Amino acid sequence: MDKDILIKVCTGTGGVASGSKEVLETFKGTISSAGIAASFSERCSAQRVGCRGFCAQDVLVDVIINGEKTTYKHVKPDMVGKIFTEHILNGTPVAEWIVDKDYHTFHQKQTKVVLSHCGEIDPEDIHAYRAVDGYKAAKMALTSMSSQEIVNIVKNSNLRGRGGAGFPTGLKWELGLRIASDIKYVICNGDEGDPGAFMDRSVMEGDPHAVIEGMIICAKATESHHGYIYVRAEYPLAVKRLQMAIEQCYEAGFLGKNTFGSGFDFDLKIFQGAGAFVCGEATALMRSIEGKRGMPTPKLWRSAEKGLWDRPTVLNNVETFANIPRIILRGADWFMRLGTERSGGTKVISLSGKVKNTGLIEVPLGVTLREIVYEIGGGIEGGKSFKALQTGGPSGGCIPEELLDTEVDYESLALAGSIMGSGGMVVLDETSCMVNTAKFFLEFTQSESCGKCTPCRIGTKRMLEILERITTGRGKEGDLELLEELGHYIRATSLCGLGMTAPNPVLSTLRYFRDEYEQHIRNKKCPAAVCRDLITYSILEAVCTGCGACKRVCPADAIRGVRKKPHRINTELCVKCGTCFDACKFKAITKV
Amino acid sequence: MEEILQKILGEYRENEGNIISILQDIEKAFGFIPEETVTWFSKKLDIPASRFFGTATFYSQFHLKPRGKNIITVCRGTACHVKGSEKLLNRLFLELDIPPDEETSTDSKFTIEKVNCIGACGIAPVTILNKEVLGKMTLDNLMKEVKKIKARE
Numbered sequence: 001m002d003k004d005i006l007i008k009v010c011t012g013t014g015g016v017a018s019g020s021k022e023v024l025e026t027f028k029g030t031i032s033s034a035g036i037a038a039s040f041s042e043r044c045s046a047q048r049v050g051c052r053g054f055c056a057q058d059v060l061v062d063v064i065i066n067g068e069k070t071t072y073k074h075v076k077p078d079m080v081g082k083i084f085t086e087h088i089l090n091g092t093p094v095a096e097w098i099v100d101k102d103y104h105t106f107h108q109k110q111t112k113v114v115l116s117h118c119g120e121i122d123p124e125d126i127h128a129y130r131a132v133d134g135y136k137a138a139k140m141a142l143t144s145m146s147s148q149e150i151v152n153i154v155k156n157s158n159l160r161g162r163g164g165a166g167f168p169t170g171l172k173w174e175l176g177l178r179i180a181s182d183i184k185y186v187i188c189n190g191d192e193g194d195p196g197a198f199m200d201r202s203v204m205e206g207d208p209h210a211v212i213e214g215m216i217i218c219a220k221a222t223e224s225h226h227g228y229i230y231v232r233a234e235y236p237l238a239v240k241r242l243q244m245a246i247e248q249c250y251e252a253g254f255l256g257k258n259t260f261g262s263g264f265d266f267d268l269k270i271f272q273g274a275g276a277f278v279c280g281e282a283t284a285l286m287r288s289i290e291g292k293r294g295m296p297t298p299k300l301w302r303s304a305e306k307g308l309w310d311r312p313t314v315l316n317n318v319e320t321f322a323n324i325p326r327i328i329l330r331g332a333d334w335f336m337r338l339g340t341e342r343s344g345g346t347k348v349i350s351l352s353g354k355v356k357n358t359g360l361i362e363v364p365l366g367v368t369l370r371e372i373v374y375e376i377g378g379g380i381e382g383g384k385s386f387k388a389l390q391t392g393g394p395s396g397g398c399i400p401e402e403l404l405d406t407e408v409d410y411e412s413l414a415l416a417g418s419i420m421g422s423g424g425m426v427v428l429d430e431t432s433c434m435v436n437t438a439k440f441f442l443e444f445t446q447s448e449s450c451g452k453c454t455p456c457r458i459g460t461k462r463m464l465e466i467l468e469r470i471t472t473g474r475g476k477e478g479d480l481e482l483l484e485e486l487g488h489y490i491r492a493t494s495l496c497g498l499g500m501t502a503p504n505p506v507l508s509t510l511r512y513f514r515d516e517y518e519q520h521i522r523n524k525k526c527p528a529a530v531c532r533d534l535i536t537y538s539i540l541e542a543v544c545t546g547c548g549a550c551k552r553v554c555p556a557d558a559i560r561g562v563r564k565k566p567h568r569i570n571t572e573l574c575v576k577c578g579t580c581f582d583a584c585k586f587k588a589i590t591k592v
Numbered sequence: 593m594e595e596i597l598q599k600i601l602g603e604y605r606e607n608e609g610n611i612i613s614i615l616q617d618i619e620k621a622f623g624f625i626p627e628e629t630v631t632w633f634s635k636k637l638d639i640p641a642s643r644f645f646g647t648a649t650f651y652s653q654f655h656l657k658p659r660g661k662n663i664i665t666v667c668r669g670t671a672c673h674v675k676g677s678e679k680l681l682n683r684l685f686l687e688l689d690i691p692p693d694e695e696t697s698t699d700s701k702f703t704i705e706k707v708n709c710i711g712a713c714g715i716a717p718v719t720i721l722n723k724e725v726l727g728k729m730t731l732d733n734l735m736k737e738v739k740k741i742k743a744r745e
Contacts, residue, residue: 013712017725055714196670198711233653234710274612274651277708291610293650352671352713359714390670426670426713440673444708450650553731555686575686578679579731 012051050206052119118206156332158344163317176222194393197424214321296496392421395501397508433530456499475521550580660703669709
């Protein structure tokens with residue numbers, strides 16, 4: 001009998017953390033419980049699906065009856081019973097739990113290509129993927145297309161590397177095809193190391209077969225017979241799902257010897273990273289697969305000529321590979337028209353920070369940043385005002401309000417002093433300090449620098465020291481000029497992308513928020529009241545009701561006071577942790 | 593111990609492994625990389641121990657010292673930073689009596705770790721308590737969780 005009642009529960013990392021496993025189990029338990037007639041149970045199917053993007057409203061549950069979809073938000077196991085009896089058994093949806101306007105505006109401006117299966121199909125089931133035309137493109141490529149034909153389609157589609165640098169994928173593949181060698185490799189870079197980015201994780205967890213299919217097509221296009229997926233250690237669920245998907249493919253004859261009966265062999269393995277940001281850099285990643293320290297090597301040759309174990313290697317990002325099956329199926333023209341003149345298609349972006357609707361989104365290239373923040377993102381959380389949009393992670397920069405009409409594209413974002421990067425966007429509001437933000441990123445790149453080349457190893461350390469001076473009230477005149485000078489040298493002389501882009505967060509905030517730096521140096525004040533050494537907490541006696549909430553939570557025992565009388569903070573004992581500030585219900589605690 | 597190491601060696605030979613995969617297996621089996629395991633492999637495979645240590649210290653996943661019984665990981669990704677993860681981290685160090693420049697408490701019951709980003713930015717700030725990912729963490733809830741673990745110990 002057909003299953004005409006479908007229940008889809010999000011089980012991405014965000015969903016799981018919000019309790020989706022329990023929700024799914026409760027649905028399954030309810031369906032098979034004694035009170036439900038067996039004939040009815042058979043019509044129901046509760047299934048896990050990948051990340052559906054809107055993590056802020058997790059756990060999201062779709063109930064689809066005869067093709068009609070209702071979505072519930074913030075579902076907890078104890079809500080399942082009511083949804084089941086009222087909606088599924090009696091046909092009246094539970095109105096108060098259905099998603100509201102926000103959910104619809106969140107999706108309105110989006111175009112889902114890479115994410116079209118995420119949140120719709122069961123990622124652990126190859127049949128679910130095949131039911132939505134999965135592996136059709138790979139079969140076509142292997143049985144009825146020549147390598148050059150595939151390369152041409154990818155070239156014409158204007159697809160550019162989604163890892164951040166934006167190198168045209170078709171060109172890379174053509175180079176890979178032209179170089180003759182008995183052993184060649186295809187590598188998928190799933191070492192998504194940028195803090196604030198989770199696009200690749202969601203794709204690997206939500207649609208692992210699309211990545212594998214893209215790699216199979218690439219293998220054929222470049223005539224390679226060996227592949228690796230490099231996944232970072234911090235993504236255990238992605239590793240598990242990819243591993244399952246690979247095993248299913250070997251069983252189905254899509255991987256291994258004589259794939260799709262075409263006579264073409266392709267072996268694919270997962271390599272788990274061990275926690276190093278620099279391994280996202282292509283040459284470092286290859287050293288890591290070889291079992292060495294993940295240190296970049298000078299690019300005397302392109303990887304397409306000498307890559308892994310000095311063999312020709314084509315390396316692409318997760319999202320790039322996931323685009324490939326769609327391009328083969330729907331044609332280069334369709335894909336090209338989705339984007340801008342210079343780059344085709346869409347970009348998956350992880351939107352987070354101080355914005356109302358956080359989550360994973362996919363937009364056609366060419367949308368403006370304003371549309372992303374205010375329409376899809378629903379504006380700033382808690383009525384605060386916008387300050388900057390951080391794009392491209394530690395290699396990127398901060399974009400101020402006046403440049404929000406910039407289009408999402410490799411060139412226009414570079415012009416604004418940032419980069420497209422892998423697609424992480426973090427919204428900062430008035431309570432974020434730009435100097436602290438720049439310091440945060442530099443701390444990151446400084447500690448992740450592999451130490452091989454001097455500009456990056458020593459230069460970032462010196463820049464960080466200057467920033468530490470500024471944020472602790474010891475900044476002096478000339479510091480900003482020194483930061484700029486150092487930044488330019490590091491950019492120009494570092495060996496790999498990590499060093500070349502490390503100064504970006506500092507240089508871009510210096511460009512747009514210089515006055516904030518100056519206030520730290522000249523007035524020893526942090527305008528956003530973030531830098532610990534530059535703020536003091538105190539209690540407004542007129543507002544304090546003497547409830548004692550602050551006294552109870554203070555970890556340093558720095559608050560004194562009698563009940564129902566105004567309290568006081570002993571600034572010598574205060575460790576400036578901010579706990580009391582958050583605990584006070586009367587807004588009686590100030591930080592300046 | 594010998595048995596476990598033999599097993600790891602077998603897998604290494606079977607799957608054409610490398611130093612990283614050996615270290616990953618050791619870490620999985622012991623919770624850290626004991627020095628004697630490295631010397632054992634160094635002799636068996638005729639690879640200098642320095643290459644093992646060089647690799648182990650390069651990657652953040654490997655630990656040369658034993659870790660605490662309970663591991664609390666605080667995500668230090670951008671979104672978590674913006675949403676106050678530094679505050680959570682500072683409070684944990686204060687609360688659990690961890691010596692400066694160390695990660696593990698003197699009684700070996702707790703280890704606090706930072707992770708660069710676990711990619712759950714939509715529910716920032718995120719902490720992981722003994723492998724359970726908890727989103728939208730507040731100081732209050734975190735302290736409650738810590739108390740629960742302390743009560744169990």
